[in-house]
Amino acid sequence: MTNSNLTTRDKVLAAALRLFTAKGYFSTSMRDITHESAVSTGSVYHYFKDKEGVASALYQTTVARMCSEFEAIINRHESAHDRCRAVIALLLQLAEQEPDSMSFMLYTKHREFLPLERPVCSSEPFNMMRSMVETGIQRGEIVEQDVVVASSCLFGPAIRLITSHLDGILQHPPGHYLDQLWRCSWKAVS
Amino acid sequence: MTNSNLTTRDKVLAAALRLFTAKGYFSTSMRDITHESAVSTGSVYHYFKDKEGVASALYQTTVARMCSEFEAIINRHESAHDRCRAVIALLLQLAEQEPDSMSFMLYTKHREFLPLERPVCSSEPFNMMRSMVETGIQRGEIVEQDVVVASSCLFGPAIRLITSHLDGILQHPPGHYLDQLWRCSWKAVS
DNA sequence: GTCTATACGACGATAGAC
DNA sequence: GTCTATCGTCGTATAGAC
Numbered sequence: 001m002t003n004s005n006l007t008t009r010d011k012v013l014a015a016a017l018r019l020f021t022a023k024g025y026f027s028t029s030m031r032d033i034t035h036e037s038a039v040s041t042g043s044v045y046h047y048f049k050d051k052e053g054v055a056s057a058l059y060q061t062t063v064a065r066m067c068s069e070f071e072a073i074i075n076r077h078e079s080a081h082d083r084c085r086a087v088i089a090l091l092l093q094l095a096e097q098e099p100d101s102m103s104f105m106l107y108t109k110h111r112e113f114l115p116l117e118r119p120v121c122s123s124e125p126f127n128m129m130r131s132m133v134e135t136g137i138q139r140g141e142i143v144e145q146d147v148v149v150a151s152s153c154l155f156g157p158a159i160r161l162i163t164s165h166l167d168g169i170l171q172h173p174p175g176h177y178l179d180q181l182w183r184c185s186w187k188a189v190s
Numbered sequence: 191m192t193n194s195n196l197t198t199r200d201k202v203l204a205a206a207l208r209l210f211t212a213k214g215y216f217s218t219s220m221r222d223i224t225h226e227s228a229v230s231t232g233s234v235y236h237y238f239k240d241k242e243g244v245a246s247a248l249y250q251t252t253v254a255r256m257c258s259e260f261e262a263i264i265n266r267h268e269s270a271h272d273r274c275r276a277v278i279a280l281l282l283q284l285a286e287q288e289p290d291s292m293s294f295m296l297y298t299k300h301r302e303f304l305p306l307e308r309p310v311c312s313s314e315p316f317n318m319m320r321s322m323v324e325t326g327i328q329r330g331e332i333v334e335q336d337v338v339v340a341s342s343c344l345f346g347p348a349i350r351l352i353t354s355h356l357d358g359i360l361q362h363p364p365g366h367y368l369d370q371l372w373r374c375s376w377k378a379v380s
Numbered sequence: 381g382t383c384t385a386t387a388c389g390a391c392g393a394t395a396g397a398c
Numbered sequence: 399g400t401c402t403a404t405c406g407t408c409g410t411a412t413a414g415a416c
Binding site: 024025026113121148157180 | 217297299302303311335343348350353370
C-alpha cells in the first residue's frame with residue numbers, strides 16, 4: 001500500500017493526504033494516520049508538532065508545487081491566452097492523475113483547521129492566476145473589466161468541472177473536456 | 191443576539207448555522223450550540239436526535255428553500271436565458287443578504303458529517319440548474335454540447351465569484367457584478 | 381529516530397427532577 | 399418541554415525505554 005522507499009516523514013504525509021481526502025481532517029485520527037502509514041505515534045510526533053502540523057506541511061507542499069508549475073507555465077508561454085489555457089490543462093490533468101491532491105487543494109476548508117493560513121482564494125497560486133488575467137487585460141487580449149470577474153469567468157468553469165469530477169458525476173476523465181471548456185471560457189472574456 | 195420570538199427549535203438551528211459557518215461543524219461543540227442559542231442541552235436533544243441531526247435539519251431546510259426559489263423562477267420565466275440569469279441574480283443576492291446560508295450551502299463539505307446525503311453537486315438544486323441548461327440546449331438557445339460543461343461555464347463563474355466574496359476578497363457586494371458577470375457567462379455558451 | 385504505554389481533557393449523549 | 403448534573407468514550411499528546 002505505502003511505497004517503502006519513502007522517508008518516514010513522507011510516508012506520514014502520503015497517508016494523511018489519502019485519509020484527509022477520504023474521510024476529512026476531523027474524522028481522521030492520529031491513530032488512523034499511524035496505522036495507514038505504518039509509522040508509530042512517537043515517530044509521527046517526532047516529525048510534526050501535532051495533527052495540525054501534519055495538515056500544515058501538506059498544505060505548504062501542495063501550494064509550493066502548484067506555484068512552481070505555474071511559474072514554469074509563465075516561462076513557457078508569453079500571451080495570457082496561452083498561459084491561462086495551460087493552467088486549465090494542468091488543473092484538469094492533475095484532477096485526473098492526483099485527485100487526492102486536487103481535492104485537498106480545492107475542496108478542503110483549510111481555515112477550519114489551519115487558522116493561520118489565508119483562504120485558498122487568496123493563496124499564492126490563485127494570486128498568480130489573477131495576475132495572468134491582469135496582464136491579459138493590459139495587453140488587450142482580455143476585454144477591459146474587473147479582474148476578479150474576469151478570473152472567475154476564465155477559471156470558474158474549470159474549477160466547477162473539476163469538483164463535478166471529484167463528486168463523481170463526470171462520464172469522461174476531465175481532460176476529455178479541455179477543448180470544449182477552453183473554447184467557452186476564452187470566448188467569455190475575449 | 192438571538193431573536194427571541196423564534197421557537198426553541200429555530201433558535202437552535204439559527205445558532206448552529208452561525209457557528210457551523212464561522213468555525214466549522216467539527217470545531218463547534220454541542221456546548222457551543224447551547225450557549226449561542228441560550229437553550230439547554232436537554233432541550234436541544236429533545237428536538238434533535240444528535241449533533242448530526244442538527245446539521246441534517248439545517249441542510250434539508252436550506253435545500254428545500256433553494257428548490258422552491260428555483261421553481262418560482264422556472265414559473266416566472268420561460269427561456270433558459272431568463273431562467274439562468276434569474277438563478278445567478280438570486281445566488282448573488284443570497285450571498286449578500288445571507289452569507290451564512292450561502293456558505294453552508296456551497297462551502298461546506300456535508301459529506302464529512304452527513305454521510306447519507308448526496309454531494310451538493312448532485313443535490314436537487316444543482317440538478318435543476320443542469321436541467322435548465324438542458325432545455326436551453328434543446329430550444330437552441332445554448333450551443334449543442336455536453337450539459338455538464340455548459341452548466342459549468344454558465345454557473346461556474348458565479349459560484350467562483352461568490353466564494354471570492356465569502357473569502358472577503360471582493361471590493362463591492364456581489365450583486366454589483368451581476369451585469370458584467372452575466373454578459374460573460376452567457377456569451378460563453380450562446 | 382523509533383517504539384509502547386499511558387495520562388489527560390473534551391465532547392457527545394443520557395438520566396431523571398421539575 | 400425544559401432543565402442540571404453526570405457518565406463513558408475517544409483521541410491527542412507526552413513520557414520514557416530502546
